[in-house]
Amino acid sequence: MEEKTVNKTNTNSYTFIFAIIMVVVVGVVLAFAATSLQPRQYENMRQEKMQNILATVGVETDRAGAEALFEQYIKEQLVLNNEGQEKEGVNAFDVDLAKELKKVDTEQNFPLYIAEVDGETYYIIPLRGAGLWNAIFGYIALQDDVNTIKGAVFDHLGETPGLGAEITQEWFRERFTDEKIFDENGELIGVSVVKGNSSTSKDDNKVDAISGATITGDGVSDMISERLQHYLPYFKSKTELNVASNL
Template structure:
C-alpha cells in the first residue's frame, strides 16, 4: 500500500493537479493583496502629486504633510479648454494627462493650479511628453509675470539610469529657475535643453543638457513648449502681460 501511495504522488496527474491548485491559491492571494493595497497606493500617489506641485513653488514637505500644505498654498484649481475658458464640472486634480494628450486639443482638459506663497502668486502647469523610451512628465510653475519660471519638477517611466533618468535630479531642475519662456518679441519659446550651453543668461530660453541624454532633453524641451502654448489664451485674458500671438 505504501508503494502504491508513493507511486500515486509521483504520477503526472498528481503533479498536474498540485500545480493547478497552487496557481489558484497564489492567484487568490495576489489578487487579495492587490485589492487590499489599492487604497494605500492611490493615497500615496495622491500625496506624491501634491508634493511635486508644491515643490515647483519652493514648498518642501513629506507625504504625510503634503495635503495640509497643499490646501494652504494652492488657492485655486481650475480646468481650461483650448481657448483659455474655464470649464465647469471638471476637477483639475483628477485630470489624467496620459489620457488627455491622446485627444485633440479641442477636446482636452488643461488643469491649472494657482498658488500663493509669501504674498506672491504662481501658476502651476502639469506637463507630459515623450522621452527616449517612454513618457516623461512633471510640473512647471510661472511667476506672476507668466514669463519667469519659479521652479520645475520632472519624472519619467523608463529613461536610462545615469543618463535620461537624471531629469529627476535637483541640479537639473534648478537650471530652469528664473529662465524665461517668452523671447523679446513676446513669442512663446519655452526653454530648450541644449548640449554645451554654458551661458549664465536667464533670458536666452536655454539650459545646459545632460550629457548622453540628447533625446530625453529634446523631449523635455518639446514637452514644455507644447503644454504651455495651450495656456496662452488664458494668460492673455487674465493677466496684464503682453504676449504675441504664437
Template sequence: MEEKTVNKTNSNSYTFIFAIVMVIVVGVVLAFAATSLQPRQYENMRQEKMQNILATVGVETDRAGAEALFNENIKEQIVLDNTGKVKEGVNAFDVDLAKELKRSPEEQNFPLYIAEVEGDTYYIVPLRGAGLWNAIFGYIALKDDVNTVKGVVFDHLGETPGLGAEITQEWFRERFTDEKIFNDNGELIGVSVVKGGSTSKDDNKVDAISGATITGDGVSDMISERLRHYLPYFKSKTDIKVANN
C-alpha cells in the first residue's frame, strides 16, 4: 500500500505560526522605527511652530534656520492667567492649547510671544478653535497699538480641500493684514470672515472663502475668543495704547 507524504509547509498550523511570527516581526520593526524617529519628529514640530510664529511678523525661514531667527526676533515668551497677570514657572512654548481649551478660562494658561523686528514690537497670540470637521489653529500678530493686525497663520486638522482648507493659503491670510480688532466704539470684536466682505481695513471684516462658511465662522470665533483673554494684560501695559472696552 502506497504511503502519502504530507507537506508540512501546506498545513494550517504552519500558516498560522508563520502569520504570528510575521506580525511580531513587523510590530517590532514598526515600534523600533517609531521610537527611533520620535526625537526627529518632535524637533520638526518645534521648528515648524517657530516658523509659523515668525511668519506672522513677516520673518520667513526654512526649518533649519527657524530656531536661530526665533531666538533673535522673539524677545519675550510669557504665560498669562485669565486676569492678565504673568504666571511664573510655565513655559509658553510648551503650552498645548488643545488641552487648555478643555479647562475653564480661570484655569487656562495663555501664552504670549513678544517680537521685535527692525525696531518694531509685535504681540503674537496663539489661536485654536473649531472648523467644519475638526480643529483649526494658528497665530495672530498685533502691532504695538494692540489693535492693528500685522499678520496671521492658520492651519487645520481636516478641513475640505479647495474649500475650508484654503485658510492656509497666503492669499487668504493677506486679507487680515492691517485689519483692526477693535471697532469704532472701542469694543474688542476681532476680525470677522464674512461673505462679500469689503477691502476696507476699518470694518473688522475680511472676505470669506466661497463654500467654506462654517470654517470661516470658526476662524472669526477663535480670533475674538482667544484675544478677549489677553485684554486685561494689554490694558495693564501703560505704554500700550489700547482702546476702551
C-alpha cells in the first residue's frame, strides 16, 4: 500500500513557527533601523530648535546652516531659578519644558537665550502651554527694553488643521511683532489673543485671534503670560520699567 507524503508546510505548527520567526525578524530590523536613525533624528531636532530660536530675532536659515548662525548670534545661554538668579551646571539648550512644567515653580529651570543682531540685544524665552488637544510651545524674543516683542514662533502637537494649527503660520506670528508685554501701569500681562480685535495699536497688549480657534488662542495667551511671569525678577535687574511692586 502506497504511503502518502505529508507536506509539512501545510501544517499548523509550521505556520505558527513561521509567524514567530517573521515577527522576530521584523522586530530586529525595526529595532536596528530605529537605533541607527536615532542620532540623525536627534540632530534634526537640535537644528530645528536652533532655527526656531533664531527666527524670533529675524535670522532665517535652513537646518544645514543653523548651528553656525546660532553660535554667531546667540551670545549667552542662561538658566535661571524662580528668583531670577543664574543657576550653574545646567545647560539651557538641554532643558525640557515638558518635564519642567511638571515641577513646582521653585524647582523649575528657566532657560534664557541672549542674542545680538546688528548691534541690538534680544532676550529669547522658551514657551510651553496647553492648546485644544495637546501641548503648544514656541519661543518669544524681547527687545532690549524687555517690553517690546521682536518676534515669536509657535508650534503644536495636535491642534486642528486649518484652525488651531494655524498658529505656526507666519501671518499669525507677525501679529505679535512690536506688541508690548507690560500694560500702561507697568504690570506684566503678556499679549492676549482676542477674537475680533481690529486695533492696529501695538500698546494694547492684544492681537487678533484665528477664526474658529478660540481655545488654542486662549492657550497661546496663557502660555505667554505664565512663562514670562517667571522671568520678572530677571527683567527687573535689566530695565527701568515701572514694574508693579506686587509682582
